[in-house]
Amino acid sequence: MISQNMKKLIEKSAGISALFTEAKKMKEQYGAENVYDFGIGNPNVKAPESINKTAIEILQQEDTIILHGYTDTAGYAEVRKKIANHLNRRFDTNFDEENIIMTVGAAGGLNVIFKVLLNPGEEVLTFAPFFSEYTAYAMNAGAVLRAVPPNLETFLPDLTALEQSITKKTKIVLINSPNNPTGVVYDESIIAEIGCILEEKQKEYGTDIYLIADEPYRELVYDGAEVPYVPDYYKNTIVAYSFSKSLSLPGDRIGYLVLPSQLEDYDEIKQGAEVATRVLGFVNAPALQQKVVAECCDELTDVAFYDGNRELLYTALQSYGYQCIKPQGAFYLFVKALEEDDEAFCQKAKQYRLLLTPAIGFGCPGYVRIAYCVSRETIEKSLPAFEALAKSYQ
Ligand code: PLP
Numbered sequence: 134m135i136s137q138n139m140k141k142l143i144e145k146s147a148g149i150s151a152l153f154t155e156a157k158k159m160k161e162q163y164g165a166e167n168v169y170d171f172g173i174g175n176p177n178v179k180a181p182e183s184i185n186k187t188a189i190e191i192l193q194q195e196d197t198i199i200l201h202g203y204t205d206t207a208g209y210a211e212v213r214k215k216i217a218n219h220l221n222r223r224f225d226t227n228f229d230e231e232n233i234i235m236t237v238g239a240a241g242g243l244n245v246i247f248k249v250l251l252n253p254g255e256e257v258l259t260f261a262p263f264f265s266e267y268t269a270y271a272m273n274a275g276a277v278l279r280a281v282p283p284n285l286e287t288f289l290p291d292l293t294a295l296e297q298s299i300t301k302k303t304k305i306v307l308i309n310s311p312n313n314p315t316g317v318v319y320d321e322s323i324i325a326e327i328g329c330i331l332e333e334k335q336k337e338y339g340t341d342i343y344l345i346a347d348e349p350y351r352e353l354v355y356d357g358a359e360v361p362y363v364p365d366y367y368k369n370t371i372v373a374y375s376f377s378k379s380l381s382l383p384g385d386r387i388g389y390l391v392l393p394s395q396l397e398d399y400d401e402i403k404q405g406a407e408v409a410t411r412v413l414g415f416v417n418a419p420a421l422q423q424k425v426v427a428e429c430c431d432e433l434t435d436v437a438f439y440d441g442n443r444e445l446l447y448t449a450l451q452s453y454g455y456q457c458i459k460p461q462g463a464f465y466l467f468v469k470a471l472e473e474d475d476e477a478f479c480q481k482a483k484q485y486r487l488l489l490t491p492a493i494g495f496g497c498p499g500y501v502r503i504a505y506c507v508s509r510e511t512i513e514k515s516l517p518a519f520e521a522l523a524k525s526y527q
Contacts, residue, residue, distance in 0.1 A: 148476065172488045174506055184425060206410045208389070212424060212427040226364070237415045238375045242374070242389065250274075256300070256305075257276055258299065265496075276304070289319065306345070308344065310462070311460075314490075316462055328344070346364075350378055351374070353434075355436070355443060378506075387423065442512055457469065468503060490504070
């Protein structure tokens with residue numbers, strides 16, 4: 134008999150699994166090119182050329198016994214040093230290898246840091262809508278995810294509600310900007326205000342509250358939007374970064390955590406992150422990919438391509454009458470469903486071969502997410518389907 138927790142997770146995943154199965158069936162039936170799959174955030178842009186080139190060079194040049202061996206649980210020291218230097222150049226910080234833990238993507242990083250910080254019953258507070266996996270990550274650490282309700286006008290954080298939602302049990306406040314699923318970017322005033330609120334609440338309750346910035350989309354921004362470097366605004370900040378989107382490497386499972394030395398209990402957190410990496414079964418981040426990203430971390434995916442997709446889809450959907458804010462980052466549009474039940478709306482969209490994700494799992498029912506990290510052709514071909522879907526509700 135499987136565990137009660139796993140039963141709950143399977144039930145929760147049922148919708149997503151059904152979506153996958155149905156998408157596969159539809160592609161077999163109609164041909165993949167005739168199904169408009171906006172379901173998941175799997176980048177359609179190729180990884181930069183330097184990725185394969187570097188990987189091949191490393192494979193040819195290095196001792197393969199060492200290369201395929203275990204690395205330090207934190208990752209290769211020289212890799213962490215290169216990542217620290219890269220961050221120092223970009224953000225004028227003062228990190229060294231002791232501030233970096235290589236991780237199995239942002240997902241691995243979040244699970245590691247949750248394991249380090251959370252006691253059973255403690256809470257992770259985030260803003261709805263949020264990346265749906267957060268709920269399970271908190272559960273993995275025996276903790277609970279709570280969400281501050283969404284601001285449906287702007288999808289920016291409601292800071293009054295944040296202040297009211299923090300309790301003695303709040304150990305982590307988790308933010309994600311540029312955001313999945315809305316594409317909003319938090320500006321400096323928002324980050325600074327979150328920092329002030331957390332400082333005050335730490336004092337009020339005599340607790341440590343860690344701000345975790347989940348940043349897989351940091352570089353994917355449009356119209357000159359800036360993403361403030363969160364550790365500059367609040368002492369107890371930890372960054373979870375990933376190369377899944379910025380270098381189109383989601384299957385290679387590589388990212389890192391930034392643990393600034395200024396953190397309360399830094400030494401224990403650092404040690405804990407190494408132990409958590411091991412005991413969660415990651416052992417270390419993929420060895421070859423550590424070396425590859427250390428060489429290629431200054432590279433960037435084709436942001437202009439995503440921007441072109443964004444403009445095309447956003448403008449078209451507006452003209453068909455869909456309601457949606459214009460995203461400033463990531464590669465998602467967050468659109469109001471044309472009926473109250475977002476799952477029913479997604480079912481109806483399938484009749485037009487449109488695969489969308491209902492937002493109920495993101496803590497924001499009544500909306501759907503459209504992942505526009507697809508080919509330009511898919512977007513172009515999908516537009517008549519979006520138009521027909523909108524007309525069917527008129
Ligand atoms: N956090 C957010 C907000 C995401 O959107 C994703 C993936 O889509 C992740 C974390 C996990 O990313 P990774 O592939 O780096 O584990």
